[in-house]
Amino acid sequence: MRAIAKTQPAPGQIMEIEVPPPTLGPSQVLLRVGGGGLCGTDLSIRRWDADIAAEYAPAFPHVLGHEFAGRIEAVGSDVEGIAIGAMSTVTPHINCGRCFYCNNGRHSLCTQRRIMGCHAPGGLAEQVAVPADNVFVLPDGTDPLVAAVIEPLTVACHAVLERVPITASDVALVMGAGPVALLHLLVAQAAGAAAVIVAGVAADATRLAIARQLGAVTVDQDSEDLAAAVRRVAPRGADVAYDASGHHDALAAALPALRRGGRLGIVGYCHAAAPFHSLPLALDEKELIGCRAYNRGTWVRSTALAAALTGQLRQLITHVLPFAEIDRAFTLLERRECMKVVVLPDG
Numbered sequence: 001m002r003a004i005a006k007t008q009p010a011p012g013q014i015m016e017i018e019v020p021p022p023t024l025g026p027s028q029v030l031l032r033v034g035g036g037g038l039c040g041t042d043l044s045i046r047r048w049d050a051d052i053a054a055e056y057a058p059a060f061p062h063v064l065g066h067e068f069a070g071r072i073e074a075v076g077s078d079v080e081g082i083a084i085g086a087m088s089t090v091t092p093h094i095n096c097g098r099c100f101y102c103n104n105g106r107h108s109l110c111t112q113r114r115i116m117g118c119h120a121p122g123g124l125a126e127q128v129a130v131p132a133d134n135v136f137v138l139p140d141g142t143d144p145l146v147a148a149v150i151e152p153l154t155v156a157c158h159a160v161l162e163r164v165p166i167t168a169s170d171v172a173l174v175m176g177a178g179p180v181a182l183l184h185l186l187v188a189q190a191a192g193a194a195a196v197i198v199a200g201v202a203a204d205a206t207r208l209a210i211a212r213q214l215g216a217v218t219v220d221q222d223s224e225d226l227a228a229a230v231r232r233v234a235p236r237g238a239d240v241a242y243d244a245s246g247h248h249d250a251l252a253a254a255l256p257a258l259r260r261g262g263r264l265g266i267v268g269y270c271h272a273a274a275p276f277h278s279l280p281l282a283l284d285e286k287e288l289i290g291c292r293a294y295n296r297g298t299w300v301r302s303t304a305l306a307a308a309l310t311g312q313l314r315q316l317i318t319h320v321l322p323f324a325e326i327d328r329a330f331t332l333l334e335r336r337e338c339m340k341v342v343v344l345p346d347g
């Protein structure tokens with residue numbers, strides 16, 4: 001069968017190749033993949049960054065894809081209660097289920113966690129066999145492309161509904177204008193935010209326009225002071241903020257825009273030191289909260305929310321490309337000439 005794989009532990013080396021079809025274990029289900037999303041993690045795997053290479057250390061060829069969905073084509077002999085033909089999404093996290101964190105429902109902190117598409121084979125293939133426990137069956141009629149982007153939606157649900165929850169009437173600030181940032185916008189709106197401000201830079205002009213179409217107030221930080229712009233919407237400052245930019249300047253920019261007692265979730269991965277002044281943080285009792293991926297329960301929320309947000313999620317999917325155009329997909333991602341890119345086995 002055809003799959004998108006990294007063929008060697010070196011920069012680049014990602015292509016459509018022929019791989020053996022998966023064998024179905026007794027506690028697994030076989031999925032006919034209907035689409036998979038690409039994200040910054042896939043770009044890091046493409047570049048083969050040193051930290052990624054050391055942490056993931058997969059076998060080669062390594063099938064990519066941690067954001068994917070499809071129809072159930074077969075179920076293993078021990079699997080009950082999952083119907084053939086059901087549209088399903090998959091949590092790519094393989095948790096140990098036994099550690100302190102798993103036993104406390106903090107699956108994102110599992111000390112033995114492996115991720116499909118990162119450490120283990122992923123879902124950018126015609127078919128994939130996954131543990132039945134990782135499958136979340138979606139309502140009949142779910143758009144397969146929407147199903148393919150539920151994984152990053154789940155990341156936004158973890159931050160906005162669980163780690164730094166929004167109270168109805170809150171004003172939320174989102175740093176960054178990429179797909180994960182705009183997913184935070186959508187979840188914040190669904191959670192009852194009075195207004196959501198999305199902050200980008202001049203290079204994000206196209207992405208900020210999409211954010212405005214989705215109902216955000218946008219700020220171009222290259223031409224406007226962020227704290228002043230936020231106070232035009234929320235005179236005290238934003239109640240909550242989420243950094244989905246991963247930029248080392250984001251904390252220093254966002255903290256003055258936050259009201260006293262406000263909370264800021266750190267979602268984007270920043271690989272450099274991010275300087276900020278701690279005194280205002282102490283005096284104003286602001287809080288910085290780490291947000292990593294999601295727990296199993298987060299998927300119950302995100303899969304329910306995906307149905308309500310179908311129209312908006314479709315707006316975020318700017319490119320749907322066949323596996324054969326994987327190079328173009330990565331070029332779009334690298335140049336930020338896209339929002340969400342979904343690839344399919346068939347064009």
Ligand SMILES: [Zn+2]
Binds near residue numbers: 041066
């Ligand atoms: Zn991702």
Ligand SMILES: [Zn+2]
Binds near residue numbers: 099100110
């Ligand atoms: Zn664990």
